[in-house]
Amino acid sequence: xxxxxxxxxxxxxxxxxxxxxxxxxxxxxxxxxxxxxxxxxxxxxxxxxxxxxxxxxxxxxxxxxxxxxxxxxxxxxxxxxxxxxxxxxxxxxxxxxxxxxxxxxxxxxxxxxxxxxxxxxxxxxxxxxxxxxxxxxxxxxxxxxxxxxxxxxxxxxxxxxxxxxxxxxxxxxxxxxxxxxxxxxxxxxxxxxxxxxxxxxxxxxxxxxxxxxxxxxxxxxxxxxxxxxxxxxxxxxxxxxxxxxxxxxxxxxxxxxxxxxxxxxxxxxxxxxxxxxxxxxxxxxxxxxxxxxxxxxxxxxxxxxxxxxxxxxxxxxxx
Amino acid sequence: xxxxxxxxxxxxxxxxxxxxxxxxxxxxxxxxxxxxxxxxxxxxxxxxxxxxxxxxxxxxxxxxxxxxxxxxxxxxxxxxxxxxxxxxxxxxxxxxxxxxxxxxxxxxxxxxxxxxxxxxxxxxxxxxxxxxxxxxxxxxxxxxxxxxxxxxxxxxxxxxxxxxxxxxxxxxxxxxxxxxxxxxxxxxxxxxxxxxxxxxxxxxxxxxxxxxxxxxxxxxxxxxxxxxxxxxxxxxxxxxxxxxxxxxxxxxxxxxxxxxxxx
Ligand SMILES: Cc1cc2nc3c(=O)[nH]c(=O)nc-3n(C[C@H](O)[C@H](O)[C@H](O)COP(=O)(O)OP(=O)(O)OC[C@H]3O[C@@H](n4cnc5c(N)ncnc54)[C@H](O)[C@@H]3O)c2cc1C
Ligand SMILES: Cc1cc2nc3c(=O)[nH]c(=O)nc-3n(C[C@H](O)[C@H](O)[C@H](O)COP(=O)(O)OP(=O)(O)OC[C@H]3O[C@@H](n4cnc5c(N)ncnc54)[C@H](O)[C@@H]3O)c2cc1C
Numbered sequence: 001x002x003x004x005x006x007x008x009x010x011x012x013x014x015x016x017x018x019x020x021x022x023x024x025x026x027x028x029x030x031x032x033x034x035x036x037x038x039x040x041x042x043x044x045x046x047x048x049x050x051x052x053x054x055x056x057x058x059x060x061x062x063x064x065x066x067x068x069x070x071x072x073x074x075x076x077x078x079x080x081x082x083x084x085x086x087x088x089x090x091x092x093x094x095x096x097x098x099x100x101x102x103x104x105x106x107x108x109x110x111x112x113x114x115x116x117x118x119x120x121x122x123x124x125x126x127x128x129x130x131x132x133x134x135x136x137x138x139x140x141x142x143x144x145x146x147x148x149x150x151x152x153x154x155x156x157x158x159x160x161x162x163x164x165x166x167x168x169x170x171x172x173x174x175x176x177x178x179x180x181x182x183x184x185x186x187x188x189x190x191x192x193x194x195x196x197x198x199x200x201x202x203x204x205x206x207x208x209x210x211x212x213x214x215x216x217x218x219x220x221x222x223x224x225x226x227x228x229x230x231x232x233x234x235x236x237x238x239x240x241x242x243x244x245x246x247x248x249x250x251x252x253x254x255x256x257x258x259x260x261x262x263x264x265x266x267x268x269x270x271x272x273x274x275x276x277x278x279x280x281x282x283x284x285x286x287x288x289x290x291x292x293x294x295x296x297x298x299x300x301x302x303x304x305x306x307x308x309x310x311x312x313x314x315x316x317x318x319x
Numbered sequence: 320x321x322x323x324x325x326x327x328x329x330x331x332x333x334x335x336x337x338x339x340x341x342x343x344x345x346x347x348x349x350x351x352x353x354x355x356x357x358x359x360x361x362x363x364x365x366x367x368x369x370x371x372x373x374x375x376x377x378x379x380x381x382x383x384x385x386x387x388x389x390x391x392x393x394x395x396x397x398x399x400x401x402x403x404x405x406x407x408x409x410x411x412x413x414x415x416x417x418x419x420x421x422x423x424x425x426x427x428x429x430x431x432x433x434x435x436x437x438x439x440x441x442x443x444x445x446x447x448x449x450x451x452x453x454x455x456x457x458x459x460x461x462x463x464x465x466x467x468x469x470x471x472x473x474x475x476x477x478x479x480x481x482x483x484x485x486x487x488x489x490x491x492x493x494x495x496x497x498x499x500x501x502x503x504x505x506x507x508x509x510x511x512x513x514x515x516x517x518x519x520x521x522x523x524x525x526x527x528x529x530x531x532x533x534x535x536x537x538x539x540x541x542x543x544x545x546x547x548x549x550x551x552x553x554x555x556x557x558x559x560x561x562x563x564x565x566x567x568x569x570x571x572x573x574x575x576x577x578x579x580x581x582x
Contacts, residue, residue, distance in 0.1 A: 101450035105457040110544030145544035181462035186489035301564025309569025
C-alpha cells in the first residue's frame with residue numbers, strides 16, 4: 001500500500017487533535033507516514049501510533065525550526081521524492097498552507113486548500129470537498145497533476161484509533177542556504193489560557209462589540225461548557241481580546257459542534273469563519289441582526305442578562 | 320526603494336458570488352468586482368515605506384478586463400504605475416498557474432528596474448487560499464516573510480512582527496524580499512479627490528502572455544493542476560427557533576443546549 005505523508009502539528013511533542021484527524025483521513029488513501037519536525041518525539045510517539053502512523057519520518061535539526069516555512073517544504077519535497085506517497089496531508093492553518101504552497105511548486109503538484117473532506121477517487125487520486133464563498137457553496141475538486149497535496153481543516157473527521165508501529169526513521173536532511181534566508185530573531189511565547197484551542201474545540205463561545213469590552217460573561221459561559229473563547233474583529237480591533245482569538249475571514253476558521261455568538265451582528269467576514277459550525281446559537285439585543293439568519297436557536301436580549309442566567313442553569317444541570 | 324504590489328480583482332463578497340456552470344470557474348463577469356479589500360493593506364504598506372523615503376510603487380494584477388478597476392483604485396490611493404496582465408488563455412487558472420504568470424510579470428518588471436520588495440495581501444477574498452505569496456517566493460527565489468502585522472524596512476533588511484498562536488515572532492529577511500501583510504498592519508487610506516484626478520494620468524501597461532514569454536498551454540483551465548468537478552449552493556439553514564428574553568432567556572438557552580446534548 002502506498003504511503004500517505006501527514007505533517008504533524010505539535011508544540012514540543014504535544015500533538016494537536018488535527019493530526020489524529022489527518023491520520024484518520026490518511027488511512028482512507030493508503031498507509032499513514034507521519035512527518036515529525038522538532039523536539040519532543042518521545043511524547044508524540046504514543047498518539048501517532050494510536051491513530052495509525054506506520055512510520056514516522058523525523059527531523060530534529062534546529063536549522064529547520066529557526067527558519068520557518070521554506071526548510072519544512074524542502075524536507076517534504078525530499079520525502080515526496082524518496083517515498084512517492086499517494087498524497088500529502090497538511091493542517092490547514094497559515095503555516096501549513098504556506099508549506100503546501102511551496103511544496104506544490106517544488107514537486108509540480110496540484111494543491112487543494114481548506115478541504116473539509118478527502119476521499120479516494122474512483123480511478124485513482126484523491127477527491128476533496130471545500131466549503132467556499134463564506135460557506136455558501138460546496139465544491140468537489142480533484143488534483144490532476146503530481147502528488148496530491150491537500151491542506152485539511154480542523155474537525156473534518158472524527159479521529160479513529162487504529163494502532164500501528166510508529167516506527168521512527170531519522171531523516172538525513174539539511175536545508176539549503178536559500179531556504180534559510182528568512183530567520184526568526186525573536187519569539188515571545190503566549191500565555192496559555194487553559195481553555196481548548198479555538199480551531200479544534202468542540203464548542204466555541206464568541207463575543208463581539210456587544211460585550212462593550214467586558215468578556216467576563218462570555219468567558220464564564222465558555223467555561224461552564226468547556227468551550228474555547230472567540231471574538232469578532234470589532235472586539236479585537238478595540239483591543240478587548242487578542243487577535244489570535246478572532247473568528248472570521250482574517251482570523252480563525254472554526255467548525256465546532258456548537259458555536260455561540262454573543263453580541264455579534266453576523267457580518268459576512270465573520271460568517272466566513274463560523275458558518276460551517278454544526279449548531280449555531282446567538283444572543284443579540286437586535287432582533288434584526290443578520291446572525292439570526294443562521295441560528296438553530298437565538299435569544300433576542302441583553303447578553304449581560306442572558307449569559308449569566310444560562311451559565312447558572314448549565315452549572316446547575318451539570319451538578 | 321522600489322516596490323511591486325500584487326493586487327487581485329475579486330467578486331464583491333457582499334454580492335451573490337457564484338460559479339460559471341459551463342466550466343465550474345468563478346463567475347467574474349456577472350458579479351460586481353473590486354480590488355480585494357485585503358490588498359488595500361498591501362498598497363498602504365508600500366505607500367508608507369515609499370513616502371518615508373523615496374522610490375516608486377508599481378501595482379500588478381493578473382485578471383480579466385474589469386481587473387483594471389483594481390489597478391485604478393490602487394493608483395488613486397497613490398501608487399505610481401500599474402501593470403495589467405490579461406489574456407483570454409489565463410481564464411480558469413489555479414493557484415500554481417496564477418503564480419507562474421505573476422512571477423514572470425515580476426521578472427519582466429524588475430529586469431528594467433530592480434525592486435527591493437514585493438508586497439502582497441495575506442489572502443484574496445474570493446479563493447482565500449493564502450498561497451500565492453509563498454508560491455511567488457518559491458518561483459522567484461526570494462526570501463519571504465509572511466502575515467506581517469508590522470513591517471519595517473531598514474538598510475537592506477525587512478523586519479516583521481507575526482502574531483502566531485503559540486508565540487509572537489520577529490522575523491527578518493534580507494532585501495530583495497517578499498512580504499505578505501495582514502489587516503492588522505495599517506488603516507488603508509481612502510483615495511482623495513486629488514488622488515482620483517492624479518490617477519487618470521498615471522501609466523498603466525497591458526501585457527499579454529506573449530509579452531511574458533509564456534505559452535497559452537502553460538496556464539488556464541486546461542493547464543491547471545486541480546480541477547473543480549462540481550459546485551452546489553449550500554442548502555439554506557432551516558429557520559431556527561428565536562425567543563425574546565422575558566427574564567427567562569438564559570434558561571431557555573440552557574434548555575436548548577441540554578436538549579441537543581451539549582450539557
Ligand atoms: C477585509 C475585512 C476583513 C474582516 N475580517 C473579519 C473577521 O475575520 N472576523 C470578524 O468578525 N469580522 C471581520 N471583519 C469585520 C466585519 O465586517 C464586522 O465589522 C465585524 O464582524 C463586526 O463585529 P461585531 O459583530 O462584534 O460588531 P457589530 O457589527 O457592531 O455588532 C455588534 C452587535 O452586538 C449587539 N449588541 C450590542 N449590545 C448588546 C448587548 N448588551 N447584548 C446583546 N447584544 C448586543 C448589536 O445589536 C449588534 O448586532 C472584516 C472586515 C473587513 C473589511
Ligand atoms: C472558491 C475558490 C476556491 C479555490 N480553490 C483552489 C484550490 O484549492 N487550489 C487551487 O490551486 N486553486 C484554487 N482556486 C483558484 C485560485 O483561488 C486562483 O487561482 C487564484 O488566482 C489564486 O489563489 P487565491 O485567490 O486564493 O490567492 P491567495 O493566495 O489567497 O492570494 C494572496 C495574495 O496574492 C496576490 N494575488 C493573488 N492572485 C492575484 C492576481 N490574480 N493578481 C495579482 N495578485 C494576486 C494578492 O496580493 C493576494 O492578496 C480557487 C478559487 C476559488 C474562487
